[in-house]
Amino acid sequence: MTISVIRRFKNIYSVGVCIAIPPQKPTPVPTGVPKTGYMIESMVTATAHNIREELEGREPSHKGTWNALCLADFGDSGIAFLAMPQIPPRNVQWSSRGKWVHWAKIAYEKYFMRKVRKGLSEPFYERLPLKVMGIMRLKKS
Ligand SMILES: Cc1cc2nc3c(=O)[nH]c(=O)nc-3n(C[C@H](O)[C@H](O)[C@H](O)COP(=O)(O)OP(=O)(O)OC[C@H]3O[C@@H](n4cnc5c(N)ncnc54)[C@H](O)[C@@H]3O)c2cc1C
Numbered sequence: 288m289t290i291s292v293i294r295r296f297k298n299i300y301s302v303g304v305c306i307a308i309p310p311q312k313p314t315p316v317p318t319g320v321p322k323t324g325y326m327i328e329s330m331v332t333a334t335a336h337n338i339r340e341e342l343e344g345r346e347p348s349h350k351g352t353w354n355a356l357c358l359a360d361f362g363d364s365g366i367a368f369l370a371m372p373q374i375p376p377r378n379v380q381w382s383s384r385g386k387w388v389h390w391a392k393i394a395y396e397k398y399f400m401r402k403v404r405k406g407l408s409e410p411f412y413e414r415l416p417l418k419v420m421g422i423m424r425l426k427k428s
Contacts, residue, residue, distance in 0.1 A: 298341055302330040311375065325356040326373050329424040332409070336425070350426040356417075360392040367391070371422065379421070 304327070308320035329351035337347030355373035359366045365388025371379040402410070409424065417423065 298338075300334045300338065302334050303327045308374070320374060323355045323357045323373070325422075325424075326351075326353050328409075329353055332424040352423055352426050354422055354424075356422055358388055358392045358395055360389055363389060365389045365392060369422070 304322050308322070310318055310320055330353070333349040333351040336349040340347050340349075353372045353374060355368065355370040357368050359368070364384060364386055366382060366384045367388050368382040369379060370377055370381075402408070
């Protein structure tokens with residue numbers, strides 16, 4: 288039903304954990320494709336740009352990369368990973384673990400909350416270093 292509604296009303300968007308991404312293939316136990324923060328920021332950025340284009344009478348042209356860049360905090364340790372794109376086939380897969388992830392997550396949380404309070408989405412000092420590493424929210428059109 289959701290898909291038919293989306294197909295019928297192409298200007299209705301849905302983002303984040305509320306959408307169900309179909310799994311790659313059937314599994315013995317039902318599974319869903321995981322969603323992480325950066326992947327959702329990618330969806331939201333594409334959606335915001337597309338809504339603007341539609342309001343201006345243009346065709347929506349933006350697509351999210353669905354890259355996954357994640358700091359998973361385990362308390363006294365953690366895992367950092369990068370998967371581009373999150374859903375295979377992937378071009379980049381990297382992961383690392385250690386106490387540094389825990390501290391990096393604390394630092395990121397403070398940075399993120401400051402961004403939210405200031406109403407910033409992706410300031411240049413965040414976008415530029417990520418771009419140098421090839422990590423972008425939007426697909427090149
Ligand atoms: C324990 C845990 C650890 C995670 N760790 C990581 C991580 O390290 N890195 C990473 O990238 N991702 C992580 N994730 C995943 C990431 O947090 C989620 O994918 C992301 O927050 C989802 O964003 P969202 O905006 O779609 O939904 P949410 O962040 O869940 O936002 C939805 C919002 O809608 C509000 N809401 C719900 N119903 C209503 C309603 N009826 N009316 C008004 N408001 C409503 C909720 O209160 C909530 O604020 C983690 C998730 C969990 C659960």
